[in-house]
Amino acid sequence: xxxxxxxxxxxxxxxxxxxxxxxxxxxxxxxxxxxxxxxxxxxxxxxxxxxxxxxxxxxxxxxxxxxxxxxxxxxxxxxxxxxxxxxxxxxxxxxxxxxxxxxxxxxxxxxxxxxxxxxxxxxxxxxxxxxxxxxxxxxxxxxxxxxxxxxxxxxxxxxxxxxxxxxxxxxxxxxxxxxxxxxxxxxxxxxxxxxxxxxxxxxxxxxxxxxxxxxxxxxxxxxxxxxxxxxxxxxxxxxxxxxxxxxxxxxxxxxxxxxxxxxxxxxxxxxxxxxxxxxxxxxxxxxxxxxxxxxxxxxxxxxxxxxxxxxxxxxxxxxxxxxxxxxxxxxxxxxxxxxxxxxxxxxxxxxxxxxxxxxxxxxxxxxxxxxxxxxxxxxxxxxxxxxxxxxxxxxxxxxxxxxxxxxxxxxxxxxxxxxxxxxxxxxxxxxxxxxxxxxxxxxxxxxxxxxxxxxxxxxxxxxxxxxxxxxxxxxxxxxxxxxxxxxxxxxxxxxxxxxxxxxxxxxxxxxxxxxxxxxxxxxxxxxxxxxxxxxxxxxxxxxxxxxxxx
Amino acid sequence: xxxxxxxxxxxxxxxxxxxxxxxxxxxxxxxxxxxxxxxxxxxxxxxxxxxxxxxxxxxxxxxxxxxxxxxxxxxxxxxxxxxxxxxxxxxxxxxxxxxxxxxxxxxxxxxxxxxxxxxxxxxxxxxxxxxxxxxxxxxxxxxxxxxxxxxxxxxxxxxxxxxxxxxxxxxxxxxxxxxxxxxxxxxxxxxxxxxxxxxxxxxxxxxxxxxxx
Numbered sequence: 001x002x003x004x005x006x007x008x009x010x011x012x013x014x015x016x017x018x019x020x021x022x023x024x025x026x027x028x029x030x031x032x033x034x035x036x037x038x039x040x041x042x043x044x045x046x047x048x049x050x051x052x053x054x055x056x057x058x059x060x061x062x063x064x065x066x067x068x069x070x071x072x073x074x075x076x077x078x079x080x081x082x083x084x085x086x087x088x089x090x091x092x093x094x095x096x097x098x099x100x101x102x103x104x105x106x107x108x109x110x111x112x113x114x115x116x117x118x119x120x121x122x123x124x125x126x127x128x129x130x131x132x133x134x135x136x137x138x139x140x141x142x143x144x145x146x147x148x149x150x151x152x153x154x155x156x157x158x159x160x161x162x163x164x165x166x167x168x169x170x171x172x173x174x175x176x177x178x179x180x181x182x183x184x185x186x187x188x189x190x191x192x193x194x195x196x197x198x199x200x201x202x203x204x205x206x207x208x209x210x211x212x213x214x215x216x217x218x219x220x221x222x223x224x225x226x227x228x229x230x231x232x233x234x235x236x237x238x239x240x241x242x243x244x245x246x247x248x249x250x251x252x253x254x255x256x257x258x259x260x261x262x263x264x265x266x267x268x269x270x271x272x273x274x275x276x277x278x279x280x281x282x283x284x285x286x287x288x289x290x291x292x293x294x295x296x297x298x299x300x301x302x303x304x305x306x307x308x309x310x311x312x313x314x315x316x317x318x319x320x321x322x323x324x325x326x327x328x329x330x331x332x333x334x335x336x337x338x339x340x341x342x343x344x345x346x347x348x349x350x351x352x353x354x355x356x357x358x359x360x361x362x363x364x365x366x367x368x369x370x371x372x373x374x375x376x377x378x379x380x381x382x383x384x385x386x387x388x389x390x391x392x393x394x395x396x397x398x399x400x401x402x403x404x405x406x407x408x409x410x411x412x413x414x415x416x417x418x419x420x421x422x423x424x425x426x427x428x429x430x431x432x433x434x435x436x437x438x439x440x441x442x443x444x445x446x447x448x449x450x451x452x453x454x455x456x457x458x459x460x461x462x463x464x465x466x467x468x469x470x471x472x473x474x475x476x477x478x479x480x481x482x483x484x485x486x487x488x489x490x491x492x493x494x495x496x497x498x499x500x501x502x503x504x505x506x507x508x509x510x511x512x513x514x515x516x517x518x519x520x521x522x523x524x525x526x527x528x529x530x531x532x533x534x535x536x537x538x539x540x541x542x543x544x545x546x547x548x549x550x
Numbered sequence: 551x552x553x554x555x556x557x558x559x560x561x562x563x564x565x566x567x568x569x570x571x572x573x574x575x576x577x578x579x580x581x582x583x584x585x586x587x588x589x590x591x592x593x594x595x596x597x598x599x600x601x602x603x604x605x606x607x608x609x610x611x612x613x614x615x616x617x618x619x620x621x622x623x624x625x626x627x628x629x630x631x632x633x634x635x636x637x638x639x640x641x642x643x644x645x646x647x648x649x650x651x652x653x654x655x656x657x658x659x660x661x662x663x664x665x666x667x668x669x670x671x672x673x674x675x676x677x678x679x680x681x682x683x684x685x686x687x688x689x690x691x692x693x694x695x696x697x698x699x700x701x702x703x704x705x706x707x708x709x710x711x712x713x714x715x716x717x718x719x720x721x722x723x724x725x726x727x728x729x730x731x732x733x734x735x736x737x738x739x740x741x742x743x744x745x746x747x748x749x750x751x752x753x754x755x756x757x758x759x760x761x762x763x
Contacts, residue, residue: 304597307691494593499586510703513586513593517707521587524714531718535725538641542729545646 045295048280065200074195077141077178078154083199085153092153094261100139102150103127105268113268118385118461120398120431122332122420122474123218126386129435129460132175137213144175146460159193161209162202168193169212173437207243208233210252220354222326226370226416227482231325239325241486257286264288266479271379274409290314304493313377313411315481317491321369322416322480327352331365332420335471338448345448360436360445362421372414372480374506378403381477386463389429395473396424396431405508412506416478423454427466433457554747558660559740563623566614567740573607574716576600581713604684611677626660627670634663645729655745668719676715683709 064070069083085092095101103116112118115127115134127134128146135143140155142148149155157176159168171179171190179190211233218224234245242250257264264286266272273288278295285292294314299305305317322328338359340346345359354366380402390396403410423432435456436444444453450469458465496503497513504514559567580600583590591599618624636652641664644652653662661669686693686705693700727736731746739745 310691492592492594493597494589497584497586497593498589510701510706512584512706515703515706516586517703517710520707520710520714524710524717527714528717528721531721535721539725539728541646546648549648 044301045278045280045293045298048295049278049293060203064202067200070196070199072196074199077157077159077193077195080195080199081141081154081156081158084158084202091158091261092156095139095156096150096153098261098263099267100261100263101156103138105270107270108268112385113383118387119268119383120386120433121218122398122418122422122476123224124436125334125422126433126457126461128433129457130437133173133437135176136170136172136174137217138176141176159195159198159202160212161205163198163209164201164203164206165198166208168198205251205253207251218329220329222323222354223329224418225478225482226322226328227319227478227480229323229326229328232482235325235483237486238489239483239485241484255287255292257288266379266381268383269380273379276409311411313413315414315479315484316374316412317495318484318487319372319414319480319482320485320489320491320495321371322414322483323368323370324483324485327354327366327368328370328416329354329364330367330370330418332362332418332422333364334362334420334422336421337362337444338450340448359448370416371502373417374412374503375401375415375477376403376405376407376410376506377401377413377415377479378407378410381479384431386431386433386461388431390424390431390472392424392426392429392470392472395419395475397475397477398431399477400475401477401479412503414480416480418476418478420474420476421471422474423450423469424472425454425458425464425466426468426470428464430463431472432465432469433461433463435460555744556655556657556747557743558655558657558745559743561743562617564740564743566610566617569610570607573603573610574720577603577607578713578717578720581710585710585713601688604681604688608681611681614673627666627673629667629670630663632663634667637662637664641729654747672719676712676719680709680712680716683712 067087069086070080072079072083074080074083081092097106099106099114102114104111104114105117108114108117120126124130124134131146131148132144139157139160140148141157142155157170160170169178169190170176171183172185178193180192182192183190211228211230214225214228215221215230215232216223217228222229231239232243235243237244237247242248242254253263255264264272265288273286273292275285276289276291276296277285278291279285279287279293280295287293290298291309291314296309297306298309298314308317336357339357340359346357347355347359348357350356350364350366352366352368355364356366357363381399382397382402383399384390384397401413401415423434424430425432432454434444434450434453435442436453439446440456441447442449442452442456444450447453451467454469455465455467491502494513495501497511499514501514503511577600580591580596580603582588583596584593584600590596618627633653640649640652651662653659683705687702687709690702690705727740728734730736730739735746
């Protein structure tokens with residue numbers, strides 16, 4: 001019997017071993033893919049997307065400087081617009097339908113969502129009664145109060161988006177107009193634009209056309225967004241892998257695709273996109289989501305990261321931090337405003353090169369390289385209105401991202417949360433709008449009297465004000481979607497799959513590496529300890545008894 | 551006085567034994583890291599290694615089962631209660647008195663009743679249980695396409711429970727190897743294939759009564 005065994009076992013062994021080897025090879029074939037050696041690998045999605053969206057040499061079939069309509073010495077910017085409209089006769093009407101003009105969410109049938117509606121933020125709070133200062137970012141001329149004529153075509157500012165000379169600048173406090181004579185403002189002197197030169201050189205919007213407003217939202221560089229500031233003008237590869245000036249050098253419109261002046265993107269309640277489709281599925285898809293180009297399986301075949309795309313937004317791993325170059329304003333406390341030094345307003349500079357106190361605005365906290373907070377987000381946001389009743393005991397979410405674990409369109413998303421303190425009507429329990437800017441005695445920045453400022457601001461917004469105010473803590477949510485890091489700088493599995501990782505507080509689901517079942521762990525380790533104690537005791541007894549026997 | 555040597559463990563048997571040893575240890579170490587018990591390789595590396603070992607074991611397991619079936623080795627794993635009590639008594643009492651093992655190894659009886667039931671339980675219950683819960687765990691994302699609306703936690707808990715089972719087995723199993731007539735005798739046998747029998751072992755002469763199969 002032993003004989004037979006000895007003859008058959010080598011064969012069996014060889015068979016077994018070779019199959020085992022085969023299995024190892026099969027699995028090994030997969031393993032490097034899952035490993036870190038991704039150099040040179042082109043993902044299917046990226047390759048296909050490149051084919052579909054390969055940079056087309058766009059050529060413009062006109063030289064604007066040769067158009068007779070533009071060969072004149074314009075006295076006002078409205079005259080430039082009129083000249084533009086002689087050819088582009090639909091352009092102004094198209095702009096009229098967009099949020100850049102209306103400052104109202106086009107999707108909001110009640111016309112309440114938007115800067116010119118009843119939404120608020122915790123930066124400069126509201127444009128009502130503050131229009132001349134706020135509307136320097138409006139794509140129009142002369143929006144200085146509520147009487148602005150939104151049906152006027154010639155008030156549309158074509159140049160702010162189409163100037164390619166980078167010389168066209170609107171004056172910060174002139175309701176959307178450039179200056180007509182040299183005017184100093186803060187450290188800069190604004191010069192009247194040479195309309196003839198600028199109009200002769202108009203072209204498709206570039207990064208700085210968009211950035212002139214969107215990088216400086218909230219009144220300064222990096223105040224508002226955190227993932228959009230002047231460092232994005234010419235970002236390094238580390239800061240933004242798509243917009244890297246030496247690399248792919250994407251313009252904003254590469255993702256924010258534009259049709260008839262309607263620019264794809266998120267505006268208030270309306271999500272940036274509702275369909276998660278890619279160019280591979282449909283090459284007419286608007287490129288606003290990551291999936292548009294990268295598909296929903298953007299990683300190497302078989303890589304577990306592909307399984308995450310149903311619940312985790314690309315941004316979550318690929319934007320490990322925002323404000324990675326320039327600091328961002330994280331907190332703004334209006335309740336501290338109005339302090340004087342020797343009877344005069346003053347500012348205090350912080351160590352990040354930004355002011356941490358300003359008598360006009362209160363105290364600020366600035367941060368660099370900020371880790372986002374993570375929330376379920378389905379692309380929709382809820383915005384509070386100035387007419388909504390609040391509970392001042394709670395932190396007021398002036399806006400908040402919508403979505404939950406059970407919402408199939410929601411993903412775990414990186415969110416910038418800006419925190420503040422701002423005035424509210426302590427009798428009516430509503431948020432309060434202050435009249436900040438102006439030369440009149442009601443303007444807070446002139447007389448530092450909250451009651452006067454709030455009375456004037458609320459009156460301008462057409463809202464009741466009781467005459468009594470206090471300050472309440474507020475939050476404002478920004479989904480983080482710019483500043484996409486290169487893949488080698490993205491988050492690693494363990495950044496979330498760990499006890500105190502990035503998703504430590506996101507409750508409602510079991511995540512390997514983060515969540516342990518405490519009773520199970522206790523029981524399990526107790527069983528292990530019992531086994532160890534048992535065998536150790538048994539072994540000791542054996543040793544003792546053997547010694548006795550000897 | 552010279553000890554008798556018995557060739558009990560063939561090359562493939564020894565190979566799968568040690569291959570499984572390695573796989574179980576690596577799976578335990580990486581598995582508990584994935585579980586969040588400690589940080590050693592880093593989550594991603596632990597995950598990659600764990601899955602690699604799991605797949606490897608799955609294939610090895612198929613070959614072991616095939617080998618068991620074709621060589622008739624499965625007979626050594628047929629559970630029996632014959633002498634079960636004597637074996638329990640031996641490990642609880644007799645071993646301290648220097649008594650001989652009630653079920654000495656022979657070509658026909660490689661395992662005592664406790665081993666049989668343990669190994670059978672391992673190969674037919676615990677391993678498949680870990681394979682099934684492991685597969686479910688790994689293919690979590692495919693559950694909706696299967697129409698399953700389950701939570702991940704129960705599956706993770708069950709898989710971890712199995713892991714604790716393995717850990718307890720490993721501890722006891724390793725300790726039991728030291729209960730031969732010398733401390734290293736059983737381990738040596740798993741390398742050489744030869745089990746040395748205790749000298750003057752009269753019970754060897756008895757006809758073992760295990761085989762009624």
